[in-house]
Amino acid sequence: MSTVQQPHSTAEALLADGTTVEIRPLGPDDHRAVLGLHTAGMSEESRRMRFFGVSRNAPEQAADRLCGPPRSGLLGFGAWAGEELVGEADCEVLDEPSETAELALVVADRWHGRGAATLLLEHLVHAARQRGIRFFEADTLFGNRAVHRVFADLGLPVERRCAQGEVRIRVPLDERDERYRSAVDERGRRAGVASLAGLLRPASVAVVGVSRRSGSVGRTVLGRIRRGGFAGEVWAVNPRAGEIDGRPAFPSVRALPAVPDLVVLAVPAGAVPGVAEECGAVGVRALVVLTSGLDAHQARGLMRACRRHSMRVVGPNSLGTAQTDPAVRLDAEFGGAFPRPGSAGIAVQSGGVGIALLQRLAWLGIGVSSFVSLGDKYDVSGNDLLQWWEADDRTDLALLHLESFGSPRAFGRTARRVTRTIPVLTVDAGRSTAGRRGAASHTAAAATPTVTREALFRQAGITATRSIDELVEAAALLHAQPLPAPRGAVAVVSNAGGIGILAADACADAGLLLPELPVGLADLLPPGASVRNPVDTTAAVTPVELTHLLRALEREPGIDAILVCLVPTALGVTPDRDPVYALLEGPARRRIPIAAVLLDQQVPVCYRTCADGGVLPVYSDSVAAARALGHARDRARWLAEPASAEADPPDCDRRTAGSLVDRYLAVHPEGGWLDPLSTADLLEAYGLPLTTSVWARDEHAAVAAARGLRRLGHEGRAALKAYWPGQVHKSALGAVRTGLATDAEVRSVYREFARRFGPELAGVVVQPMAAPGIELLAGIVQDQVFGPLVVLGMGGTAADVLADRAARLAPLSERDLTTMVAELCCAALLSGTGGAPPADLAAVRSVLARLSRLAEDFPEVVEADLNPVVVRPDGAVGVDARVRLERRPSFDPYLRRLRRPAVAEGE
CATH class of the missing domain: 3.30.470.20 (ATP-grasp fold, B domain)
Structure with a gap:
């Protein structure tokens, strides 16, 4: 039986250097490990700091206390790296009932400085709060700098009292303290980024399962890594081939000349757990599993190996990964063309969605910083990638396709932080309307998957789109143009009145405003032009006139964005006649965002290069352009919202x-x-x-209750509500009667309920009319x-x-x-x-x-x-x-x- 008296499941977590440890309650079977931690794991100086002196019996006594017979007030957790106990944290309420517990903390000497102490304390704080403990107290020596640093970094307020070389520490356990949560976030971010280095910045790669057969997945990925210009060593593993493509192949990961940081697995499902265990045993840091179709047993074997050996894993059923950083240039995927270098980070669960996104971004001209196909997402998730992109110095746009969430609230908290600095866009996959359950409340009926996901995205500041095309259209604007003001007032300009009206309708549908414009703008345009919003410049407008109009609109304080819609005319496409030149001769980025619509354009959205070398997003449809401006307005509004407790x-x-x-x-x-x-x-x-409500089990009690409550009710009236266990929607079943003004009315209604609902009627609730x-x-x-x-x-x-x-x-x-x-x-x-x-x-x-x-x-x-x-x-x-x-x-x-x-x- 565990010494810990409240439920706490085993959890794996990351130390500051990316090492995976297992946090679990200590029990009788851990006596030897706890004794070893306090003896072989600690120097004599560390034991002196822990036990305030040198005592041969102290380690044995500590192990007996933590792993002996159950003690009702004791909580103790250990952190395990593989089979090694690297640290323990415990607290004990000495005088129950009490809200204060005595705290003790030990970390093996060779694990100091890697975040084990704060991680253990976080889990102990959570468990203690569940037990009603509100304060930790501990005694430590004045010179124990390591312990003082742990408490200083924890994020909770610390009270200290010094006396005769000892320090009495008192820590209030407020998990809702935003400073504490922010400190936990930052430790988690650093640990997560460190753990992903082998995946996204590997110095060496091996591909396991490279076939001699041309066109196989493993051989394709190996070829792409080599042709893509990967900066490090690349090895092929095939137990039955001495060489592949004229280069040596090795029979196993153990046989490689060095330990690779990253291993790509393209082996049959049954071989995945064994290869993963072999990789972990030699020190591999990350896996990308391309294999699909793992059963539950194989999946457990894969994850046990990864957790035991501190490996992060992408997949299974992954398309692969790509990293365009010139210092890495890793193309370890079997999708389309290697993405051009750039600043967009992409994480997708569906390989098909990943291929489509890469193609559309390539057509648009947006480059990629890193691409990860998450596949079945056993481990590495969208939350991990957001933390990575937040920390790298290349990503300024994040694109996500997530079909599921492991921890939506943790994801939302990370996203709220990341979206403050870079736009995060997603395809809202899996929208559906949930059928209403017969016993559901109105609230539950409203909580459809769509409503829930929209709430997550809105609170996190994520731009949620409904298709890949819409995602790319919004990304094109956010990547190349400034944000509009949160108000979202748009000036629509067109050289054809009908097209301008359609564009204005699209803006209204996107929730954008179309304010009135100054009549003086008509002086800038040809005769017959209209400067009502939308502006109709007529087909006779010249590039010079359109340029002057755009400059004037840009200076208007009531305009937050400009949408220019142009149609080809029979007036000739020359620099002095084509109004498109007015868009391209000016700067790409202006004070306010500008988007263009060219109805003869063959692709949905593309960039056109302007005179200053910047790019302007150009759409083939005004609905798409207005929708993109709406997303930009929503992001501006979210960023403008003040921080709120x-x-x-x-x-x-x-x-x-x-x-x-x-x-x-x-x-x-x-x-x-x-x-x-x-x-x-x-x-x-x-x-x-x-x-006010009164419960009445029979007719007489109902009459008496109503008589007293009618004085409190509106117009001296009362209401009766029939009740029985498991009752569903009272009004729909005719179980509510209101406006009862007399005893006779109350009796009549109660008898009606009794006849209608029979023996299942348990009684009535009597209330004054509101x-x-x-x-x-x-x-x-x-x-x-x-x-x-x-x-x-x-x-x-x-x-x-x-x-x-x-x-x-x-x-x-x-x-x-x-x-x-x-x-x-x-x-x-x-x-x-x-x-x-x-x-x-x-x-x-x-x-x-x-x-x-x-x-x-x-x-x-x-x-x-x-x-x-x-x-x-x-x-x-x-x-x-x-x-x-x-x-x-x-x-x-x-x-x-x-x-x-x-x-x-x-x-």
Whole structure:
């Protein structure tokens, strides 16, 4: 039995140098390893620092304490590199109950300076917080600089008291502290980048599975690496060939003259685990697995080898990778032509999408910094590549195609940081509308895959497109032009009125504004021109006139972008007649972005070179150009949003709520919907406003309750709601009656419920009638992959019909609380229209903040649905609520760990 008294699964994570270690609880079987860590793993000076003196019994006593009989207040974790225990961290509550635990930390001497201590502490902090521990305390010697540096770098505030050469350290464990999360992020980024060096900047490469047969995958990749000008050594591995293409081939990785940094595997699926183990044993740093069709056993063997030997792996089922850095020039893929060098980083799950992207970028003229086909994505993910591109000095544009997410919240946090400096674009793959479950709440029905993914992308500042073509069209503008102002006011200019009108419609569809233009612009154009927006220059416009117009529009303070649409005319294509020359003779990058549409262009989008050597994006269709400008406007808006702290509502009683959740799941281990009273108690613990409710089990109790509540109700009326376990949507089933003014009406309704619902009727909920107001829906849904989603929308019986909703992934920021309300189509109603007073928006924001915190604190709350929430000028109150609980493990998305693909773990 493990000494650790609370669940904590084994996790793999990266040290600062990219080494993979396994973090797991210590138990009785680890006694020898713990004793060895405190003896052979430590010098005499290290033991003196750890135990405040030299004691022969101290290591044995430490091992006995950590690996002996269970101790209720003890948590202990070890970090293992292969079979070696490289460090341990433990804490113990000495006087229970207490919120403070004594901390101890040891790292083997030869592993100092590689981040093992902070990694162990991060996992211990998480486990301790789950146990209700809020402070660590530790004694250390004044001269123990290594320990003091660990605490200084941790990111949490540290209190120190010095006395007689010793230092008493006290650390408050606030995992929500943004300084702590940022410190964890930075350690994770450095470790991730270090671990990818062998993959993306290898000094040597071997291809295993190189066939004699021309056209085979392995031989094709080997040839491309050699022809591409790879700067390092390249070796072929084939156990049955002495040479291939006139160069030596080796029978195994062990037989190579040196250890390659990167190995590309093009072997049958059954051979993958064995080759991976051989690579790891000799010290290979990274694998690219081109092989597809691995079964669960083979997948587990591959991942065990990679984790045990600190190898990162791309694939399986990968198209390969490419790195255009002149110092590397690695073309280890079997797609199209080797991409031209440039600054666009590309990561795709689908090899076909990767080939299409590379082709379109090549046609456009955008070069690539690095290309990675992630394949089945057992290990290296889009999150890893974002961190790499953030750190390299070549990438200024990131393009992603991701069909799945291992840890969406970790990905979103990384993306929010990266998109502040470079545009990140994605093809939103896998959009679909989820069928509504019969027992789902309105909130769950709203939480479709599309809504959830859109929330992730919006909060992370990612430009999400719906096709490869749209991705490339948006990339063309973002790569070559400045961003417009967040307002997105566009001037449309055309030499044909009908085309200009179509372009103006496309801009409006993209959410762009078309402001009125100064009438004085007409003086710059030929007779008959119109300067209403869109501007019709007529076909008689000359390049000089168009140039003057564009310069004038660029100076207009109310214009944020220009869209120029030109059609070929019969006036002759000469420098003095063709208006395209006006675009190309000017600078490519102006104060505001400019995009052109040439209707006779054969390709969807291309670059035209301007006089200053820069490029101008030119589209064949005004819809594509307007859509690209819309994406640029959205990015400008996101960048303009001020940094916002996580919403932190006061007076949330986590202890009371936790007791309620634990009691319910102890009785209902399969989960289920809370009864009305338990629902009210749970939501009240988090300060969520609910109308007064009284539970009545029979007719007489219902009458008595209604008599008392009618005094509180609007116009002296009450409402009755029938209830039975597992109930679905009360209104649709006729289980709600409102406006009851007399005892007789209450009796009549109760008897009607009894006749209609029979023995399944458990009772009724009696409430005072709420005063009229705007009815909203507010709720949360726990997605198994994405985590908690908070939904706000129009409520009442129109919730599913109108589908006016905004959604964000928790935790919500203070900014999210405002933008969610502003995004609703009914926002104008909330702000007050036709002389009506505005609704209490602060009360709405409070509801959202409290739902977000409830969802973060309790993943067991898989659905919570407040519908309607009646919002009035004097506040907001929930009239009806439903909550569903299920057993869910606690998951900290910010805890550093490598992802575990389900197929590779046999889950």
